[in-house]
Amino acid sequence: MVVEQSREAALKLLASLDPAQRSKITAPFDTPDHQDWTYLPGDRPGLQLAELSAAQEALAMRLLELAYSERALVDARGVMAAEIILRGLDDPLSVAESGGWAGTTVGERFFLRILGDPAGMEPWAWRLNGHHIALHLTFVDGAISFTPQFFGSNPAMVLSGPQTGRRFLAAEQDLGFQLLHALEPGQLEIALVSAEAPHDMLTRHDPIADPSLLHRGLPYGELNPEQRQIFSLLLGQYIGRAAGPIGLQTWQDITQQGIERLTFAWAGATEPGAGHYYSIAGPTFLAEYDNTQDDANHIHSVWRDFRNDWGTDLLAAHYAMGRH
Known part of the structure; x- marks a missing residue:
């Protein structure tokens, strides 16, 4: 259902664009930069959200609404609001949170792109990229790949001005500390892999996430029921974005691989206010979180799939069946 609805939404959006807009937003599925992505500031390939009319914005939002939960x-709106606050650009309440991108400065910082032909039978993809947001959807033979997926925020908490005290991506931080503080001393000794947090996520914006970069940490199977409940809530902050x-489907995949094989690793400060990092990793799933930059007021969080980022496994099955 989501696949066909997404196909229809993409085609409606493409049909609404003029030739200049369409040339910016489209690219072949096998374009050489297919797996290039970043969460750093700067331009990206694609069509700026600022170039969309109100009607086109609604069509673009339909793509997001089909793939993502309301939270x-x-x-995503919070990421844009934080960007506005950070840069002192447009009014965050009237622009980012209403979804009104047309002609705005913040709309110039986010880019929408469609790879391949949604009307055909071959794989296709869409993505929304900009500073502190990177959403990638790949559609192959009725299945969907949802990763890499990145949400970040600078600031994590507004320290001055009319929105002082407002927080972004708060649950990712709060549940991480809640789980850490629920651990027994022996468990903490295993989970706490370094007294110093890395400057950024260990896999950064690498096209392929390398599991060897990660610390193992404390296995889910060694948690008590109360700790497992917190762990599940934290894991749900990432999976629940879908x-x-x-x-x-992601929960089912993790269960089939063995949820007891997931591990929780922590590095850095054990109380808020100083640099800290954690990861949840398993045979196929990875979530990384760091809050180290700008006096620990700058969040990065990512969801990766070691097996199926960019639809890798889906594409392998597609080509193995001779469908190309």
Whole structure:
């Protein structure tokens, strides 16, 4: 259902664009920069959200609404609001949170792109990239790849001005500390892999996430029931960004691989206010979080799939069946 609805939404968006807009937003599925991505400031390939009319914005939002939960959409608007606060650009309440990108400065910082032909039978993809947001959807033979997926925020908490005290991506931090503080001393000794947090996520914006970069940490199987409940809530902050069917499939995949094989690793400060980092990693799943820059007021968080970022496994099965 989501696949066909997304195809329809993409085609409606493309049909609404003029030739100049369409040339910016489209690229072949096998374009050489297919797996290039970043969460740093700067331009990207694609069509700036600022170039969309109000009607086109609604069509673009339809793509997001099909793939993402309401909470994820709130997080995405929050990322844009934080960008506005950081740069002192436009009014965050009237622009980012209403979804009104047309002609705005913040709209110039986020880029929408469609790879391949949604009307055909071959794989296709869409992505929304900009500073502190990177969303990648790949569609192959009725299945969806949802990663890499990145949400970040600078500031994590507004320290001055009319929105002082407002926080972004707060649960990712609060649940991480809650789980850490729920650990027994022996468990903490295993989970705390370094007294110093890395400057950034260990896998950064690498096209392929390398599991060897990660610390193992404390296995889920060694947690008590109360700790497992917190762990599940924290894991749900990442999986819960996906629309219901996609998130459910991810939970099923993790369970089939063995949820007891997931591990929780922590580095850095054990109380808020100083640099800290954690990861949740398993055979296929990875979530990384860091809050180290700008006096620990600058969040990065990512969801990766070691097996199926960019639809790797889906594409392998597609080509193995001779469908190309």
